[in-house]
Amino acid sequence: MSRRDLPAFNIADLQVLLRRREISPREVLETLQTxxxxxxxxxxxxxxxxxxxxxxxxxxxDVDLPLGGVPIAIKDIISVAGQPCTCASKILANYRAMxxxxxxxxxxxxxxxxxxxxxxxxxAMGSSTENSGMKLTRNPWxxxxxxxxxxxxxxxxxxxxxxxxxxxxxxxxxIRQPAAVSGVVGVKPTxxxxxxxxxxxxxxxxxxxxxxTKTVLDAAxxxxxxxxxxPSESTSLNEPVxxxxxALGKDLxxxxxxxxxxxxxxxxxxxxxxxxxxxxxxxxxxxxEIVEVSLPHTEYAISVYYILATAEASANLARFDGxxxxxxxxxxxxxxxxxxxxxxxxxxxxxxxxxxxxxxVLSSGYYDAYYLRAQKVRELIRQDFAKAFEKIDALVxxxxxVPAFKLGExxxxxxxxxxxxxxxxxxxxxxxxxxxxxxxxxxxxxxxxPIGLQLLGKxxxxxxxxQIAHAxxxxxxxxxxxxxLTEIPQAA
Amino acid sequence: MAKTADLDVxxxxxxxxxxxxxxxxxxxxxxxxxxxxxxxxLRGVDVSQVEASAHAVPMFDVFREDEPRDWFTAKEAxxxxxxxxxxxxxxxxxxx
Numbered sequence: 401m402s403r404r405d406l407p408a409f410n411i412a413d414l415q416v417l418l419r420r421r422e423i424s425p426r427e428v429l430e431t432l433q434t435x436x437x438x439x440x441x442x443x444x445x446x447x448x449x450x451x452x453x454x455x456x457x458x459x460x461x462d463v464d465l466p467l468g469g470v471p472i473a474i475k476d477i478i479s480v481a482g483q484p485c486t487c488a489s490k491i492l493a494n495y496r497a498m499x500x501x502x503x504x505x506x507x508x509x510x511x512x513x514x515x516x517x518x519x520x521x522x523x524a525m526g527s528s529t530e531n532s533g534m535k536l537t538r539n540p541w542x543x544x545x546x547x548x549x550x551x552x553x554x555x556x557x558x559x560x561x562x563x564x565x566x567x568x569x570x571x572x573x574x575i576r577q578p579a580a581v582s583g584v585v586g587v588k589p590t591x592x593x594x595x596x597x598x599x600x601x602x603x604x605x606x607x608x609x610x611x612x613t614k615t616v617l618d619a620a621x622x623x624x625x626x627x628x629x630x631p632s633e634s635t636s637l638n639e640p641v642x643x644x645x646x647a648l649g650k651d652l653x654x655x656x657x658x659x660x661x662x663x664x665x666x667x668x669x670x671x672x673x674x675x676x677x678x679x680x681x682x683x684x685x686x687x688x689e690i691v692e693v694s695l696p697h698t699e700y701a702i703s704v705y706y707i708l709a710t711a712e713a714s715a716n717l718a719r720f721d722g723x724x725x726x727x728x729x730x731x732x733x734x735x736x737x738x739x740x741x742x743x744x745x746x747x748x749x750x751x752x753x754x755x756x757x758x759x760x761v762l763s764s765g766y767y768d769a770y771y772l773r774a775q776k777v778r779e780l781i782r783q784d785f786a787k788a789f790e791k792i793d794a795l796v797x798x799x800x801x802v803p804a805f806k807l808g809e810x811x812x813x814x815x816x817x818x819x820x821x822x823x824x825x826x827x828x829x830x831x832x833x834x835x836x837x838x839x840x841x842x843x844x845x846x847x848x849x850p851i852g853l854q855l856l857g858k859x860x861x862x863x864x865x866x867q868i869a870h871a872x873x874x875x876x877x878x879x880x881x882x883x884x885l886t887e888i889p890q891a892a
Numbered sequence: 893m894a895k896t897a898d899l900d901v902x903x904x905x906x907x908x909x910x911x912x913x914x915x916x917x918x919x920x921x922x923x924x925x926x927x928x929x930x931x932x933x934l935r936g937v938d939v940s941q942v943e944a945s946a947h948a949v950p951m952f953d954v955f956r957e958d959e960p961r962d963w964f965t966a967k968e969a970x971x972x973x974x975x976x977x978x979x980x981x982x983x984x985x986x987x988x
Contacts, residue, residue, distance in 0.1 A: 498968050591948050605947050634954035635947070703931035714908060721909075723983055725972035738984040740911035752910055757924050759908040760899055770931070775944035777937050782948055815926050831948020859949065 403427070407435040407561040408882060411470050411618040414564055418463040418470075425458035425469030429515065432471055436516070436562050442885060444537050445547075445557035446516050447476050448484045454515035457508075465511030467625055472507055473563035475554050476517035477524055478609065479598040480504050483514075487600050488532040489522045491720050491727045491746025501598025502633065503567060503609050503626045510625035518553030518566060522748045523717065524574055524602045526550050527820035530811055531750040538807070539582060540883040542847035545804040548578030548820075554612045555582035559850075559883060565622055566612040571603050572705050573799075573824025575610045576836035580799035580852020583838050583881065585613045585869070587623065588824075590859045591831035592637035595630030603712035604635070606705075606828045615879055616837060616870040620644035623862060639860060647867035653687035655868060657855075658792035662698035663823060668801040675840030675851040676798045679872065683796070686871055693788040693795070697780045698826060704781065705825040706818055707761050707774035713751075714758030720746060753814060782830045789858045794865050797823050799836035799852035803844060823854060833857045835865045838878035850878075899924060 406414075406428065417423045433451045440446055454471065463469045474480055477487045479497035481504075486492045504514055521531035529537045529552025537552045539545040540560035547556035551568030555578035558566050568575040570588040579586025587610040594609045601607060611622035624645065629638040659680065684690055722728035722742035729745055732738035747755070761770035788795060801822055810817045827834045839853035853872070857865035873879050901921045905912045912920070966979045975982035 495972050498964060498971060592951070631956045635949075635951060637949065637951075697937070700934055700937060703934050706927060707931060707934075718909075722974055724969075724981055726974070728974035732984050735984050735986055736909070739909035740906075743909055744911035747910065749916070752905075752912070752916070753920055753924060755908050755910060756901060756904050756920060757927060760904045760924075763904065763907065766898070770934075772944055773934055773937075773939060774931075775946060776939035776942040777934055778948075779942050779945040780937065780939070782945060813926075814923050815930055818927070829948065 403431050406431045409564065410614040411467070411564050411621055412615065414470060418468065425461050425463060425513065426455060428469060429454055429458050429471055429513065439560055439562055439885070442538065442543060443540055443556050443560050443562065444535050445518055445553045445560065445562055447486060447488065447519050447534055447553065449516035450483055451515055453482070454513050457513050461511050461513065463511070467507065467621060468511030470512050470564055471515045472512045472622070473516050473518050473554055473557050473566035474504070474514045475520055475551050475566070475568045477520060477569055477600045478503060478567060480514050480517070483517060485517070485600065486534065487523045488520045488534045489746065489748065489751070490533045493727065495725055499598060502595035502630045504598065506626045506628070512625065518551070518557055520553055521550035522751050523600070523713070524550040524569055524571055525713070525750050525754055527573070527577055527817050528805070528810065529553060529578070530807065531748060533748045536807060539804045540885050541583060541849055542804065543885070545806055545847070545849070546581070548581040548800070548804065550574040551612060552578045555579050555584055555586065558584045558612050558614060560885060561882065565614070565618050567609055568612045569599060569607060569609050570828060571606045571709055572828050573821045575612060576824050576834055576852065576854060577800050577820060579612055580836045581804040581850060583850030583883070585616055585619050585879070586836045587611050587619045587862070588827060588834045589623065589627065589862060590833045592635050593627050593833070593860065593862070595633040595636045597630055597632040601716040603709040604716060605712060606709060616835070616866055616873050617645065617648060619835070620648060620866050637860070642863050644863055644866055647863045648870040650867050651687055652683065652868060652871050655688045656691050656792045657683055657688045657868070658691050658693040658788055658795040660693050660695045660698065660788070660795060660797065662695050663797040665801065665822070667819070668798060669803060669842060671842035672798050672801060672803065672851050675842070676796070676853060679839040679853045680796055682876065683868070683872055686875060688868070691792050693792055695784040695788060695826070697777060697784050700777050701781055701826040701829060702818055702822055704774045704777045704829060705821065706757070707770050708778065710754040710758030711762050711771050712758070714755045714762065717751070717755055750814070778829050781826055785830045785832055793857070794868055795856040797854045799823060799854040803842045803849035803851060827856050832859050833862045833865060835869050837869050837873055838881070840878060899928060
């Protein structure tokens with residue numbers, strides 16, 4: 401093996417080399433650092449990196465641990481002690497995390513090395529990473545297009561072989577959608593499966609951390625490390641964590657896959673539809689049984705999502721008041737001026753829009769009409785899934801109705817951007833788990849753009865969707881395709 | 893459900909403690925107007941028999957042992973403070 405080939409490795413293959421002592425954790429990090437220096441000028445996936453600290457950790461790490469010596473990129477909304485945690489917001493531009501989030505503690509305990517923080521939509525609000533207050537991230541498959549969002553930096557870094565794997569976060573599809581349009585694997589675990597202690601809150605009844613990886617096996621390996629109960633986090637589930645790799649390799653005979661007629665919508669790109677139809681046929685050929693189901697309240701999901709998520713965000717983001725941390729406006733004339741200007745200067749347009757919408761739907765006279773009603777429709781959406789899962793093991797659909805769109809194409813119309821979450825947000829509302837994995841390409845304007853297949857599973861049934869996703873992945877070649885940009889320059 | 897025209901962005905921005913420029917106020921009024929128009933469809937759902945769900949996974953009364961443990965020192969807690977002195981946050985004057 402040449403060092404030049406190393407960045408394209410997935411985690412499981414990298415571990416084989418590490419455990420055979422064919423390469424050291426230090427060499428892995430140095431190779432990755434070179435790769436990022438070569439390529440990140442084109443992609444801008446990272447907001448910050450600290451290889452100095454990471455190299456020190458690499459010296460003492462045990463490569464026989466579950467993720468021993470594996471560098472993992474971290475979305476810049478997750479606290480890593482001593483590192484910036486900006487949430488891609490000017491209001492936290494100078495903020496440094498004082499402690500490790502529980503997921504970081506768990507990654508470290510498994511031997512993984514966090515070394516850099518990835519770009520995102522500000523406070524995870526967006527579907528294109530264009531709402532970053534720091535910079536634009538580009539899709540490695542076509543740098544004139546978005547990498548999806550909000551975990552666009554994590555998805556782009558993995559797709560461009562600038563990371564072996566990454567952590568992202570989801571509120572309405574922010575791991576699965578960027579994974580889909582960037583051609584990688586993304587997992588939204590069951591609500592409560594993974595601790596959010598140390599993760600900056602956006603919408604607390606929806607937020608969840610999850611892996612972004614090159615393969616399903618890698619996602620299962622990261623899930624093994626980060627899942628589990630955390631006494632510091634009151635919404636974390638006190639349920640045993642299975643070995644998520646155990647079900648990989650089992651065949652699909654007897655597995656029941658659901659297709660919902662409500663997911664066959666007009667706005668879906670014909671190439672996306674064709675790829676997903678072909679994937680369904682392929683899953684059938686592997687032994688899965690296809691069952692038609694109905695999720696009658698699907699059409700309300702985006703409305704419910706944008707009422708609940710903005711309401712919760714308006715409360716969560718009240719903490720950014722310029723008192724204890726973050727940006728503070730200069731020379732305020734009184735306290736109202738202090739708050740008003742601090743938040744005007746610190747927040748970007750989308751964050752302001754969502755706080756205002758969230759404040760409105762919670763305000764006196766509107767609470768029942770919007771917030772309370774949305775909570776009730778949320779319950780109906782949850783019941784839709786509960787009924788469907790009596791008949792099926794997983795639901796199949798596209799992850800995103802369209803491949804990656806052009807930078808700037810949707811920024812003027814927030815509602816169009818919100819509709820990118822149409823197939824993903826119901827899972828967050830219902831608290832169930834989901835995965836997106838590559839299932840083909842769309843040819844648009846000469847570009848070859850990845851398409852994502854989504855599998856949704858019951859709460860705490862991640863092992864099942866990993867089994868199905870792995871069977872599909874290992875009998876197709878989509879996950880092996882790399883963007884041409886990732887050819888390592890000759891000089892390296 | 894209330895009429896979308898009821899949204900007064902300038903007023904709600906004050907409640908949310910965010911100063912907006914005139915141009916932003918007008919833009920948000922239009923953009924959020926479209927979002928509120930879109931969510932009007934929720935009015936068509938019969939929710940008379942439905943209990944509101946605050947969480948997908950209901951969890952109540954989660955406690956942990958009431959035991960002291962190490963936490964931030966004052967120095968750590970102040971490490972990101974915009975202004976500080978004498979181990980204290982300096983805040984904008986609150987009382988006249």
